[in-house]
Amino acid sequence: MTACVALLGGSFDPVHHGHVALAALFADLLQPDQLRILPARPWQKSALQASDAQRIAMLELAFAEQTFPVAIDPREIERASPTYTVETLRGLRAELGEAASIVFLMGADQLMKLDSWRDWQDLFALANLGVAARPGYTLSEDGLPPAVAQALAGRLATPAQVRATPSGKVCLAHTLAVDISATQIRNALHASAGSAADTGLDLGALVPQQVLDYIQQHNLYKN
Numbered sequence: 001m002t003a004c005v006a007l008l009g010g011s012f013d014p015v016h017h018g019h020v021a022l023a024a025l026f027a028d029l030l031q032p033d034q035l036r037i038l039p040a041r042p043w044q045k046s047a048l049q050a051s052d053a054q055r056i057a058m059l060e061l062a063f064a065e066q067t068f069p070v071a072i073d074p075r076e077i078e079r080a081s082p083t084y085t086v087e088t089l090r091g092l093r094a095e096l097g098e099a100a101s102i103v104f105l106m107g108a109d110q111l112m113k114l115d116s117w118r119d120w121q122d123l124f125a126l127a128n129l130g131v132a133a134r135p136g137y138t139l140s141e142d143g144l145p146p147a148v149a150q151a152l153a154g155r156l157a158t159p160a161q162v163r164a165t166p167s168g169k170v171c172l173a174h175t176l177a178v179d180i181s182a183t184q185i186r187n188a189l190h191a192s193a194g195s196a197a198d199t200g201l202d203l204g205a206l207v208p209q210q211v212l213d214y215i216q217q218h219n220l221y222k223n
Protein backbone atom coordinates (compact mmCIF):
# COMPACT_ATOMS: atom_id res chain seq x y z
CA MET A 1 0.00 0.00 0.00
CA THR A 2 1.19 3.56 -0.73
CA ALA A 3 2.53 5.50 2.24
CA CYS A 4 0.35 8.13 3.83
CA VAL A 5 1.90 10.88 5.94
CA ALA A 6 -0.29 13.40 7.74
CA LEU A 7 1.18 16.74 8.85
CA LEU A 8 -0.07 19.08 11.55
CA GLY A 9 1.68 22.44 11.52
CA GLY A 10 1.13 25.14 14.08
CA SER A 11 2.44 27.69 16.52
CA PHE A 12 1.61 25.47 19.50
CA ASP A 13 2.09 28.35 21.93
CA PRO A 14 1.05 26.26 23.84
CA VAL A 15 -0.19 22.95 22.44
CA HIS A 16 -3.70 22.22 23.74
CA HIS A 17 -6.46 19.58 23.66
CA GLY A 18 -7.81 21.03 20.37
CA HIS A 19 -4.55 20.13 18.62
CA VAL A 20 -4.46 16.65 20.10
CA ALA A 21 -8.12 16.06 19.17
CA LEU A 22 -7.51 17.27 15.60
CA ALA A 23 -4.51 14.94 15.22
CA ALA A 24 -6.35 11.99 16.81
CA LEU A 25 -9.42 12.51 14.58
CA PHE A 26 -7.39 12.41 11.37
CA ALA A 27 -5.21 9.57 12.66
CA ASP A 28 -8.45 7.63 13.04
CA LEU A 29 -9.91 8.69 9.69
CA LEU A 30 -6.78 8.31 7.56
CA GLN A 31 -4.81 5.64 9.43
CA PRO A 32 -1.60 7.33 8.25
CA ASP A 33 1.72 5.53 8.45
CA GLN A 34 2.94 8.57 10.36
CA LEU A 35 1.52 11.80 11.67
CA ARG A 36 4.15 14.52 11.95
CA ILE A 37 3.76 17.57 14.11
CA LEU A 38 5.57 20.59 12.66
CA PRO A 39 6.10 23.53 15.02
CA ALA A 40 6.25 26.61 12.79
CA ARG A 41 7.67 30.12 12.74
CA PRO A 42 4.37 31.70 11.75
CA TRP A 43 4.83 34.84 9.65
CA GLN A 44 1.22 35.99 10.13
CA LYS A 45 1.40 36.13 13.95
CA SER A 46 3.17 38.47 16.31
CA ALA A 47 6.07 37.11 18.36
CA LEU A 48 5.58 33.78 20.06
CA GLN A 49 5.95 33.64 23.83
CA ALA A 50 7.42 30.20 24.45
CA SER A 51 10.85 29.44 22.99
CA ASP A 52 11.33 26.90 20.22
CA ALA A 53 12.74 24.40 22.73
CA GLN A 54 9.80 24.95 25.07
CA ARG A 55 7.23 24.49 22.30
CA ILE A 56 8.92 21.24 21.29
CA ALA A 57 9.11 20.04 24.91
CA MET A 58 5.37 20.73 25.37
CA LEU A 59 4.55 18.92 22.12
CA GLU A 60 6.56 15.89 23.24
CA LEU A 61 4.62 15.81 26.50
CA ALA A 62 1.24 16.26 24.79
CA PHE A 63 1.76 13.52 22.23
CA ALA A 64 3.80 11.06 24.33
CA GLU A 65 0.94 8.71 25.08
CA GLN A 66 -0.95 8.67 21.82
CA THR A 67 -1.67 5.29 20.28
CA PHE A 68 -1.15 6.46 16.69
CA PRO A 69 2.35 6.77 15.13
CA VAL A 70 3.33 10.37 15.80
CA ALA A 71 6.64 12.25 15.56
CA ILE A 72 7.70 15.84 16.13
CA ASP A 73 9.42 17.17 13.01
CA PRO A 74 11.50 20.29 13.80
CA ARG A 75 12.37 21.22 10.19
CA GLU A 76 10.46 24.53 10.19
CA ILE A 77 12.16 25.69 13.37
CA GLU A 78 15.55 24.58 12.09
CA ARG A 79 15.00 26.53 8.87
CA ALA A 80 15.15 29.74 10.96
CA SER A 81 13.26 31.80 8.35
CA PRO A 82 9.49 32.40 8.56
CA THR A 83 7.47 29.31 7.69
CA TYR A 84 5.86 29.01 4.31
CA THR A 85 4.01 25.71 4.15
CA VAL A 86 4.51 25.48 0.42
CA GLU A 87 8.30 25.30 0.98
CA THR A 88 7.93 22.63 3.65
CA LEU A 89 5.74 20.57 1.35
CA ARG A 90 8.20 20.87 -1.52
CA GLY A 91 10.91 19.46 0.74
CA LEU A 92 8.74 16.67 2.07
CA ARG A 93 7.51 15.72 -1.41
CA ALA A 94 11.11 15.38 -2.57
CA GLU A 95 11.88 13.16 0.42
CA LEU A 96 8.76 11.01 0.41
CA GLY A 97 8.47 10.54 -3.35
CA GLU A 98 5.71 11.21 -5.87
CA ALA A 99 3.47 8.31 -4.84
CA ALA A 100 3.10 9.07 -1.14
CA SER A 101 -0.16 10.55 0.07
CA ILE A 102 0.72 13.71 2.00
CA VAL A 103 -2.14 15.27 3.96
CA PHE A 104 -1.71 18.70 5.54
CA LEU A 105 -4.13 19.05 8.47
CA MET A 106 -5.70 22.27 9.69
CA GLY A 107 -8.70 23.73 11.48
CA ALA A 108 -11.48 25.66 9.75
CA ASP A 109 -9.93 29.00 10.80
CA GLN A 110 -6.96 28.35 8.54
CA LEU A 111 -9.11 27.17 5.62
CA MET A 112 -11.02 30.45 5.88
CA LYS A 113 -7.80 32.35 5.22
CA LEU A 114 -6.03 29.88 2.98
CA ASP A 115 -5.93 32.46 0.19
CA SER A 116 -3.58 34.57 2.35
CA TRP A 117 -0.93 31.82 2.44
CA ARG A 118 2.20 32.07 0.31
CA ASP A 119 1.60 30.50 -3.15
CA TRP A 120 -1.51 28.84 -1.75
CA GLN A 121 -2.77 27.55 -5.09
CA ASP A 122 0.42 25.49 -5.40
CA LEU A 123 -0.40 23.58 -2.21
CA PHE A 124 -2.86 21.31 -4.05
CA ALA A 125 -0.18 19.96 -6.38
CA LEU A 126 1.96 19.03 -3.37
CA ALA A 127 -0.46 17.65 -0.80
CA ASN A 128 -4.01 16.84 0.17
CA LEU A 129 -5.73 18.87 2.87
CA GLY A 130 -7.55 17.50 5.92
CA VAL A 131 -9.67 20.22 7.49
CA ALA A 132 -11.58 19.92 10.76
CA ALA A 133 -14.46 22.04 12.01
CA ARG A 134 -13.69 24.55 14.76
CA PRO A 135 -16.28 26.47 16.82
CA GLY A 136 -16.69 30.01 15.52
CA TYR A 137 -15.51 29.14 12.00
CA THR A 138 -17.19 27.50 9.02
CA LEU A 139 -16.45 24.78 6.52
CA SER A 140 -19.41 25.66 4.34
CA GLU A 141 -18.85 26.97 0.84
CA ASP A 142 -20.90 30.11 1.59
CA GLY A 143 -18.64 31.14 4.45
CA LEU A 144 -15.33 30.66 2.64
CA PRO A 145 -13.61 33.33 0.55
CA PRO A 146 -14.85 32.80 -3.03
CA ALA A 147 -11.36 31.93 -4.28
CA VAL A 148 -10.99 29.22 -1.63
CA ALA A 149 -14.48 27.81 -2.29
CA GLN A 150 -13.64 27.73 -6.00
CA ALA A 151 -10.33 25.97 -5.37
CA LEU A 152 -12.12 23.30 -3.31
CA ALA A 153 -14.72 22.57 -5.99
CA GLY A 154 -14.21 19.06 -7.31
CA ARG A 155 -11.59 18.24 -4.69
CA LEU A 156 -13.77 17.02 -1.82
CA ALA A 157 -13.01 13.40 -1.05
CA THR A 158 -13.44 10.68 1.55
CA PRO A 159 -10.59 9.73 3.90
CA ALA A 160 -10.03 6.53 1.88
CA GLN A 161 -9.75 8.53 -1.37
CA VAL A 162 -7.33 10.97 0.24
CA ARG A 163 -5.25 8.11 1.58
CA ALA A 164 -5.00 6.63 -1.89
CA THR A 165 -4.11 9.89 -3.70
CA PRO A 166 -0.77 11.76 -3.46
CA SER A 167 -2.22 15.30 -3.58
CA GLY A 168 -5.04 17.57 -4.64
CA LYS A 169 -7.92 16.19 -2.55
CA VAL A 170 -9.60 17.80 0.45
CA CYS A 171 -11.18 15.85 3.27
CA LEU A 172 -13.52 17.80 5.57
CA ALA A 173 -14.19 16.50 9.10
CA HIS A 174 -17.36 18.15 10.38
CA THR A 175 -17.52 16.35 13.73
CA LEU A 176 -14.76 18.14 15.68
CA ALA A 177 -16.16 20.71 18.13
CA VAL A 178 -13.40 21.69 20.54
CA ASP A 179 -13.75 25.30 21.65
CA ILE A 180 -10.17 25.88 22.80
CA SER A 181 -7.49 28.25 21.56
CA ALA A 182 -3.93 28.95 22.62
CA THR A 183 -4.87 32.65 22.85
CA GLN A 184 -7.50 31.86 25.48
CA ILE A 185 -4.97 29.86 27.51
CA ARG A 186 -2.27 32.55 27.29
CA ASN A 187 -4.76 35.28 28.21
CA ALA A 188 -6.04 33.35 31.22
CA LEU A 189 -2.51 32.76 32.49
CA HIS A 190 -1.53 36.41 31.95
CA ALA A 191 -4.55 37.61 33.86
CA SER A 192 -3.66 35.41 36.81
CA ALA A 193 0.07 36.23 36.60
CA GLY A 194 0.83 32.64 35.59
CA SER A 195 -1.00 30.90 38.39
CA ALA A 196 -3.12 28.11 36.90
CA ALA A 197 -5.16 27.93 40.10
CA ASP A 198 -6.25 31.59 39.84
CA THR A 199 -7.45 31.72 36.23
CA GLY A 200 -11.06 30.89 37.08
CA LEU A 201 -10.87 28.30 34.29
CA ASP A 202 -10.37 24.57 34.50
CA LEU A 203 -7.08 24.68 32.61
CA GLY A 204 -6.82 20.89 32.84
CA ALA A 205 -9.80 20.77 30.47
CA LEU A 206 -7.90 22.89 27.93
CA VAL A 207 -4.32 21.64 28.12
CA PRO A 208 -2.87 18.15 28.78
CA GLN A 209 -1.89 17.92 32.46
CA GLN A 210 1.81 17.30 31.70
CA VAL A 211 1.84 20.46 29.55
CA LEU A 212 0.16 22.45 32.29
CA ASP A 213 2.79 21.21 34.77
CA TYR A 214 5.52 22.24 32.31
CA ILE A 215 3.98 25.71 31.89
CA GLN A 216 3.95 26.19 35.65
CA GLN A 217 7.46 24.81 36.21
CA HIS A 218 8.90 27.10 33.53
CA ASN A 219 6.85 30.17 34.51
CA LEU A 220 5.44 30.49 31.00
CA TYR A 221 2.76 32.98 29.93
CA LYS A 222 3.08 35.07 33.10
CA ASN A 223 3.61 38.47 31.49
Ligand SMILES: Nc1ncnc2c1ncn2[C@@H]1O[C@H](COP(=O)(O)OP(=O)(O)OP(=O)(O)O)[C@@H](O)[C@H]1O
Nearest residue numbers: 009010011012018106107110134178180181182183
Ligand atom coordinates in the same frame (compact mmCIF):
# COMPACT_ATOMS: atom_id res chain seq x y z
N1 LIG B 1 -9.79 23.95 18.80
C1 LIG B 1 -9.37 23.64 17.57
N2 LIG B 1 -10.17 22.95 16.72
C2 LIG B 1 -9.74 22.66 15.46
N3 LIG B 1 -8.52 22.99 14.97
C3 LIG B 1 -7.70 23.68 15.77
C4 LIG B 1 -8.07 24.03 17.11
N4 LIG B 1 -7.05 24.72 17.68
C5 LIG B 1 -6.09 24.80 16.74
N5 LIG B 1 -6.46 24.18 15.60
C6 LIG B 1 -5.69 24.07 14.36
O1 LIG B 1 -4.38 23.63 14.71
C7 LIG B 1 -3.40 24.29 13.89
C8 LIG B 1 -2.39 25.00 14.76
O2 LIG B 1 -3.09 25.99 15.52
P1 LIG B 1 -2.36 27.03 16.47
O3 LIG B 1 -1.12 26.43 17.02
O4 LIG B 1 -2.26 28.32 15.77
O5 LIG B 1 -3.42 27.11 17.68
P2 LIG B 1 -4.46 28.24 18.01
O6 LIG B 1 -5.23 27.77 19.20
O7 LIG B 1 -5.26 28.59 16.80
O8 LIG B 1 -3.48 29.42 18.40
P3 LIG B 1 -3.71 30.98 18.67
O9 LIG B 1 -4.86 31.14 19.57
O10 LIG B 1 -2.39 31.38 19.25
O11 LIG B 1 -3.96 31.58 17.29
C9 LIG B 1 -4.18 25.22 12.96
O12 LIG B 1 -4.42 24.55 11.73
C10 LIG B 1 -5.51 25.42 13.68
O13 LIG B 1 -6.58 25.66 12.79
Ligand SMILES: O=C(O)c1ccc[n+]([C@@H]2O[C@H](COP(=O)([O-])O)[C@@H](O)[C@H]2O)c1
Nearest residue numbers: 009010011040042083084085086117118
Ligand atom coordinates in the same frame (compact mmCIF):
# COMPACT_ATOMS: atom_id res chain seq x y z
O1 LIG C 1 2.41 29.19 4.16
C1 LIG C 1 1.83 30.18 4.63
O2 LIG C 1 1.87 31.29 4.10
C2 LIG C 1 1.06 30.00 5.93
C3 LIG C 1 0.29 31.04 6.45
C4 LIG C 1 -0.41 30.81 7.63
C5 LIG C 1 -0.30 29.59 8.28
N1 LIG C 1 0.47 28.62 7.72
C6 LIG C 1 0.65 27.33 8.44
O3 LIG C 1 -0.55 26.90 9.02
C7 LIG C 1 -0.26 26.22 10.23
C8 LIG C 1 -1.09 26.83 11.35
O4 LIG C 1 -0.63 28.14 11.55
P1 LIG C 1 -0.99 28.96 12.86
O5 LIG C 1 -0.66 30.36 12.51
O6 LIG C 1 -2.47 28.70 13.09
O7 LIG C 1 -0.17 28.39 13.95
C9 LIG C 1 1.24 26.33 10.44
O8 LIG C 1 1.85 25.14 9.96
C10 LIG C 1 1.62 27.49 9.59
O9 LIG C 1 2.96 27.45 9.10
C11 LIG C 1 1.12 28.80 6.58
